[in-house]
Amino acid sequence: MPMWSQPPPPPSSLQLRRPPPPLPHRPRRLRSRLSPIAASQDPLTALSRLLWGRALPPSQLVLAVRHGWTAAWGLLMRQLAPSDPATGAFTRTPSRFPAVVGTPSARLHLYVGLPCPWAHRALLVRALLGLERRLPLSVAVPGDDGAWSFTPDSPDALYGKRKLREVYASARRGGFEGRASVPLLWDAERREVVCNESIEIAKFLCDLAAADGSAGGLDLWPPELRQDIDRWYSFIYPSVNNGVYRCGFAQSQEAYDDAAGELFAALDRLEDHLSGSRYLCGDTLTLADVCLFTTLVRFDLVYHSLFRCTRRKLVEYASLHAYTRDIYQMPGVAGTCDMAAIADGYFGALFPLNPGGILPLVPASCSPEALLEPHGREALSSSAAADAGGGGNGRQLEATSASN
Template structure:
């Protein structure tokens, strides 16, 4: 448990290991490669942004899978497209300075310099928005701007809520090692979801009528909520399907062009239920919830009719 989920020995609260390469340094070359794992919500962010911005041709992807030991690995069906390595750790080790530590996804790699660009998901998706801007919006994203300058302060403020309370909040529930730590995490998680539900009842997206990076970051947790977190991570107070606005919001984003192609429900379930031995020793994978099947996710969401709430301050949404 401790290797997968470090905790504060005094409180039993889950503590996330910081990314080894948290920021883009210097000017990467044009030969970039993205390494992801389909179960991972952090890596999923990068796939969603890549799809929405039409960067598939510009940014090739290699998909790692969880190995028997939990490490990200490659298989004949899902190979390393650059070096033919067997493990992601071996890709990290290609860099001139070598590598020690946890080989995590997502990994944005500079193939020309043979160097890590970044392995912090929020910084990678901001960088991808810059790539799309440099291409003049001609990558196939229809000019979509997920990181508009006039909304960056609002996006960052929303992310300051979403990340600790929801994105990381589900992990804080699942890997809590004391009742007190679990209770605190669950209270914070569902308090945030309740307030997000209230805000999204009158606003199509977090920042009004424009999809932004804040929505992408929330989406990749919500799409996994009933699928995994509700049961395996003990996020049991309510299912996502019991939040009408949040569930419709998730369907809205899922139904955007190319987004559904990034959501491999089978890989997500297997990646959690089959590999997190401390939480699921038998490796039993449950049936997929009805709310997470294609028919349910493709139901009309009706969110086009919502009025614009652009500029709604975070305080007015009572999210803090």
Template sequence: MSCTSLLGPVLPIPARKSIRKTKPTPCHVSPRMSLQPLPPPPNPSLFTTITKLLWGQSLPPQLLISTVRSTWHATWQLMMSQLAPSDPSGRYTRPPSKFRANFKPTQFSRQKPGTLHLYVGLPCPWAHRTLIVRALKGLEDAVPVSIASPGIDGSWEFKDTGGRDGDRLVPGLDNANRRRTLREVYRSRRGGYDGRATVPMLWDVERKEVVCNESYDIIELFNSGLNGLSGNSDLDLSPPALKGRIDEWNRIIYPNVNNGVYRCGFAQSQEAYDTAVNELFNTLDMIDDHLGSSRYICGDTLTLADVCLFTTLVRFDLVYNVMFKCTKKKLQEYPNLHGYMRDIYQIPRVAATCNFGAIMDGYYKILFPLNPGSIRPIMPSGCEHEVLSGPHNRELLSSVDKSMRVYVS
């Protein structure tokens, strides 16, 4: 899966005609002091004055309210059709990734470092998967990264943000193609491309070609297809003995949790929302119960299934609980899920991939149809680094016999 341009294609803006600049005439103002009281504040805006004249301190007339509401609803539906395509029942339908893996698992194992380049956006949970596996496998030098940020129109763009935030990743420039937007990178491939410009995207620097923009294909490649370039080639997040269990869990986690939160937030009918939110929390309840006797999803071993679940969980109280109406419970109310999330967060190199400020900005300030005021709420205290770094005691689940395992909080 991947994160797309948030509000669809952007129409080109006609170039302005050049205007001859004239040298400004200097203006010299002599300062002066006064003991007189300051002038009164400016009068209220014209709009406020008119509304008070029309209906005083009462609410606007019912006709005006109903007209504005109808207009806003029609506009909302138009924007949501671009942001989140739905079926006739109002259920969000995620478009498939365009560039799927069509390469052999070991095709890039003998390539020199820098042949592949990763494009990501920090708010996107699908891109976050690739950053975590890249870090755990020690591929930072072998696969350089360019980090886009969502522009005001929702498309991914590259801009200089002034460097790093400690050890955490931050948005920056396009280090591979020196393009201004991700859409321009896609268009620069051989044959061009005018479809959805999504992250994550893996780019072949030498061939100037999109290798893949499906997140799960990319993390499988990073896990086992680049061991010749990996700094941690012994780590296997999808060992053959667990492959079947990983796939089985992903068939549960992806539709109901990873995509489930989007099905809640992007639902365009009450029925679609009710179905999605019930499936989401029924699944979270089931996983929380399972994690009461298992340190990770598939036992004592961290796998790709854990990586995929983690990137949704770490955003849950930050964004999905509030903005996507996943309000039945906070993640903190799940004793095992919350401890499990903290356990993974504390694995070396994982926390550096979590930029909570960028995540919150990417949702609250950009997804205009869901948050028209673009006001970013304060970060929940349970999501602060100091809290996530606290003891979780989940290592006890790996060190005692199954019959003695306990539920931890």
């Protein structure tokens, strides 16, 4: 008989061992569903897969979370951006110190935040009029709680405070309540607020530069154009400057539709006017242009996407985009436009509008290279138009008069 057909030998004593005790019974399906919890670094995701696999959560849970988030969003928005309860339209809180009262001391200090277009007005006027030595500066940044704060890299150069509201509260008169906003023009000698309304600060700085003789011949607030400047500002502010915020902070579809319609109607009108006039008031750069520029330079970067101003990008308006490049290329202006700080200040700090805090890529039209491209707007000056046999300011005056 072949050896492989022989019966196996009996086991030796060394081979006789007690069998191991049986494992407790665990359903195979349960073990396979629990394994992601042990392996996953995201317990919430693992738990959700345990409960309903890879499908969407149950509709009841989706509805509950949606209603809860909507309620929380409404609460946050009412604090961030107060609205009309009847319409959901954004209503801007008036400045607590809206005008310069009396004559401030010679020791002034300016507080700004780089993302803020209102603070950018004051910063831009300071740069254009050569007031850097005359007017010291502190730059606040958005804190995790949304309040303007100071950091070791961006300190309060005057008092070393941690929060801007601490500067407001340190006024000798005390008793400050409300929002600690930028820009803030501060009297360091008297330890009090001079003003925190951007357009009034800008006008005050124009007068300050004229008195000091530091403007180098540039007058952004000339007496002969003040009526025109005010007319343009009365058109720009509600429809464009505040118009983008009325779109972004709208809390009803109707409020958004109204704001967006008014915004783009105003941009269309400005595009038409600036196709025949270098600046809003003709050949002269004025405060009206400063106020429009600080909104336009942020438009494609933040307002188009985050604030849902999506009908058209600024780069699609040939005259408005060239006008923005014209101002950007003036001496000192580019240094006041920190695109990274602007993006971080909006996408990072406005939590109710961007809960994930994800920063998008900077659009190509907002890069320094794009903004430094030739604008060709010198040809729109009245002297160039006269050389070409065209008119001077007739179109500008007609359009301005119609802007009331």
